[in-house]
Amino acid sequence: MTRRFALMLDPVAADEQRDDYTGTFTQVDATAPALSVGELSTQRGDGVFESIGVVDGHAQEVVPHLERLAHSARLCDLPEPNLEQWRQAVQRAAAQLGAGESVIKLILSRGVEHGPTPTAWVTAAPAADFSAVRRDGVKVVTLDRGYDLGAAERAPWLLLGAKTLSYAVNMAALREAKRRGADDAVFLSSDGFVLEAPTASLLLRFGDRFTTPAPNGGILHGTTQLSVYDHLSARGFEVGYDRIPAGDLTRADAAWLVSSVRLAAAITAVDGVPLPVDAALTDELNAYLLSPRD
Known part of the structure; x- marks a missing residue:
């Protein structure tokens, strides 16, 4: 046990x-x-x-x-x-x-x-039981992270690319998301680009291409996102990294938050705007993420 x-x-x-x-x-x-x-x-x-x-x-x-x-x-x-x-x-x-x-x-x-x-x-x-969120997905709101994409390079002392114990801002963002009637949040840079979630990486699908925000601008390079990319590439999909304008969030054909313990959770709505959900691919991703991976 x-x-x-x-x-x-x-x-x-x-x-x-x-x-x-x-x-x-x-x-x-x-x-x-x-x-x-x-x-x-x-x-x-x-x-x-x-x-x-x-x-x-x-x-x-x-x-x-x-x-x-x-x-x-x-x-x-x-x-x-x-x-x-x-x-x-x-x-x-x-x-x-x-x-x-x-x-x-x-x-x-x-x-x-x-x-x-x-x-x-x-x-x-x-671990907590995430079976429901893997099945039902999450509603997210977008929140301004308070810095532009160049902040990490311009001010390295902000430690924007480190996974530090200073998680008060991330937890505050989750509480704000719940106050707005959502389950989670997606951070935006102050100059209008998509970053990441407080405790997860963001994955977007446009047709047969999958993209995630480029790991700069203080974005933590997600281990689970990298593993998902390995799986999608093996399936023949195109994967990449981009500077993603905030407006592209609601134009995606599907989107997920992915992390090491919650795994893959489909995003069902962004700021109240419904988003298409690929339930079959979500199930496939979670089956893969639950398989032994080194």
């Missing part, structure tokens, strides 16, 4: 990585207090994270998630994580999980203020 599980990592420098490396981590009680009151992840959100979907004990797309964790760490000036250490910790956590869907979270923070090392841990828990 799936249960909660946690590992605390003793961070090992990336340059110490070797083929015979044995992970250094300690299993802890996932329900017990484990962090110091000086931990910067809780005080300032000063850290990065990843969420890995697990299906029947198989952790999905581990390497892309670890590579993105390392990318986020570089953007935040955190020590480069030893990916083999983290990979072994993920394997250890996944081995403790049973049948069904779970989620493994990887968290790397700057640690205790003025402390010598970062804090790192891996947790595992049952």
Whole structure:
């Protein structure tokens, strides 16, 4: 049976990585207090994270998630994580999980203020039941993210391309979407281009071509979106990346939000405007995303 599980990592420098490396981590009680009151992840959100979907004990797309964790760490000036250490910790956590869907979270923070090392841990828990949203889809509203497409390059200190623990804005966007009678949101740049959802990537279909916003302008390059593109390409569809004007959202032949744990959710309406739904392809995408993927 799936249960909660946690590992605390003793961070090992990336340059110490070797083929015979044995992970250094300690299993802890996932329900017990484990962090110091000086931990910067809780005080300032000063850290990065990843969420890995697990299906029947198989952790999905581990390497892309670890590579993105390392990318986020570089953007935040955190020590480069030893990916083999983290990979072994993920394997250890996944081995403790049973049948069904779970989620493994990887968290790397700057640690205790003025402390010598970062804090790192891996947790595992049952995933929420997303069967209804995969079946019924989601209504979304568009929200201004407050910066233009050039902001990430012009102001790298905004960390727009990092998956940081500072998620207050994303959660506020979801609450605003619900206040407007929707299920989720799609961010727009201040100069009128589509970005992403607070916790998911956006995928649009125009005929036999699929597109997603180009991974610049502070857009997080989605691991699930990349996997979906592999599947669609194998099926003979054209896939690509574009600067997508906000007006194109309601002209799409179909659209989805895709993420590691919720998987593929069809968008049924944008700002109250109904959108066509390809139920058969949605079912196909979710069947693929629930299959073992490395």
